[in-house]
Amino acid sequence: MFRRSLMPTKKILISGAGIAGLGLARQLKKLHIPFKIIEKRTHLSTDGAGIALPANAVKALRYMGLGNNVDQHTHQVNKIIYTDSTGTTLSEASLLVEPLNTDRFVALHRHKFHDILREGVDGAIHFSTTINQITRTKNGVLVKFNNPELKEEEFSAVIGADGIKSHVRQLAFADTPLTDLGVTIWRWTCKYPTHDLQPTYMLGARDIFMAYPIGKDESIVMHMLLSLKT
Template sequence: MILSRTVVIKKVFGKRFNIDLFIEVMSKLENIRILIVGAGIAGSALFRRLKAQGHQVDIIEKSPTLTNEGAAICLPANAMIELKKLNLVDQVMACAHQVNQIEYALSNGKTLAKASLNDAPLNKAPFVALKRDALMNILRKDIAEEITLDTCLTHIEQTGESATVTFNNGYTQHYDLVVGADGINSHVRGIIQPDTPLLKHTVTNWRFITQKPSQDFQPVYYVGDTSLFMIYPISNEEVYCYGHVIDPTEQYYAMPVKTALNAVFANYAAPIKHCLDNMPDNDHIIRGGLKSVAKTESVYNNVVLIGDALHGCPPSLQQGAGMSLEDVNCLADQLADNTLDLKKVLVNYQQARSARVAWTVQESNKIIKLAGLGQSFIGRLVRNFIIRRTGPANVVGWRKLLAEKI
């Protein structure tokens, strides 16, 4: 059991001093020692919360500098709800752009379905988007100097009560808890799941920021036969663009990024042409491939996974940040409960997150499969019928997440 200083004062100094009681209580006072691996969204947010709780927390980052991978980020309502718990909503809203509607359209611009984000339960919090580096600057404010850079783990040895970690500099340290927050290509997950490779979706994707096609622009997802292009406003002047194509032979991945983008989306509607004509230089276009974790088990004795290390998957539901922040607050809330020992904390965390995490990964993968139906004529008819009947696929998922049905 971990006791707070307030509890100590009440137990010891609220009555006649008792040395035996003092020793007993002080032995329970020592907060647990925690290592956070990864200083991205999940790691930085968790560090903020645990430091505020008084735990002994170390945070490491494998990169030699605090760079930000990714152009921009979309934050659905559940992400904003979690940011409110971190007292960061005002800071995020000051540099974000709020949207009120989602549209799915064919590649020629013809609307398939629209959904308002002002209807319950979607209206529980604003839906916004902003540059990724702006979000990271907010999360890392006042903690950047405490992040140990150019550092990663090479080994974790667990006992019943602690974990001994070996760092890439050969140094070893004992921790009560190791938190893997090091992304979808998590080294921590690789150590504790050595025979569980990521699932690859044979999809190449690109992300970049460019000028907005027109004023009063709401997010639109254009779906083609084997490709998709999203335009999401992040300010009054700029939009976040995401495009992907089914690419089993990686022919488009091998092309120069601008050549590939123009080849895949040449016949798309005018707003996409505007974005392609105003693409940034190659260094500011991020190319990748869609992957998913194979397992969503979060606790391995004294090691716990959060963020994309736990539930990395395609951005179909745009839940990378939202689910990560839910992980952070769930784990931190459990650690703040002074009546629980660490084992019970981790049991509670896994039980609280298990179904929701597994559903989110499965649903995100399912949406990718839905998009893939466009490869055949019959498949396109089925896909388009489903979208017209049920609405934008991501909004369908958001409703379930916000209604807390899972």
């Protein structure tokens, strides 16, 4: 992540304690790089359904020392199936052969993933806290917070891990509005036998329906529906 010669001399500020922010905090802690992590909400949110981790994500989590947790709490899938809207198979991709078999493809409940990532760093999170102002300095970034308990502080870098409508991005790059791709996604979990269910994408003319098992013998499935608004 940082070559030793590039090790920051001051702290890193992470704004946002979601998947990206918690993952980064864990890694900085492991590398003994000082950091501060702030979160706008009063508590950690685990909104959402399940989350699929392809092989590259699992490899990254192993690198972070979380391989055992991932192996223990996830459900492995072995192939991806693409069908038409009637369920007739169009194509299948095995996840057990090259080039996709560099690690396991797994899925788990989103709240479980948060639990894994937050372990050991959740005590460091400053809740109900946002950035009021950032000013670039010669050596880093001077930050003022909304939280009176936190003094103005200079950081080597500020990492915007504050989601799709990132406040950090707005502060640093005010003139970069989001591009609406015209895609709407709904996700939910439901009870469904998963013993012979593999991730299945049903492709319609303007939408996709996806079923993805997230728990062995839990009969829980994640469905995602995308609809193009154009």
